[in-house]
Amino acid sequence: KAGVTQTPRYLIKTRGQQVTLSCSPISGHRSVSWYQQTPGQGLQFLFEYFSETQRNKGNFPGRFSGRQFSNSRSEMNVSTLELGDSALYLCASSLDRGRGNSPLHFGNGTRLTVT
């Protein structure tokens, strides 16, 4: 079974631009979560999608948005990029909405650099 796939692996953007990151979950997994990883703030929860609906949201500005498609694939969008948005963005999928001790399965991440 293929794991969580994130594309692209690397991105370089300029301040003020917008960017879209893509995530394909493990086949059969219906929940997709996004996390931002930076050296200063560590791993922080961005949002979670399940059945094409955002179910939970972290403490990030509205410039960060996402969506989920009917096949469970998800995209994350960041508009008006700032230097501080430079980070590793990790996508994770799970079979269901955190049933019991159900873990997250992570992708390899997208490294976004904003110049």
Place this chain on the structure above:
Amino acid sequence: AQTVTQSQPEMSVQEAETVTLSCTYDTSESNYYLFWYKQPPSRQMILVIRQEAYKQQNATENRFSVNFQKAAKSFSLKISDSQLGDTAMYFCAFRAWYDFNKFYFGSGTKLNVKP
């Protein structure tokens, strides 16, 4: 709000020896789940072990085991017979029973296994 603290930024251990990574957390919840994830240079977060708060018995997975002390809000990871492939960042994570796929992560411990 929940917080997770890993007080050891970096640790070293000789191959075949045993090492313990510390993790403490703060929560007012009585029902929750705890995880240890490993992040090698490939960037992919890999589940190492998980523990349900309502279970008193400590979880074990081959060479990995935890010491879960609920009253002390402590969740340490013990790695026995350390191998070179164990070299990675290790993250402790917390999830409240109601938070589904919203995990809170510690700042991580970089483990170096030396030959």
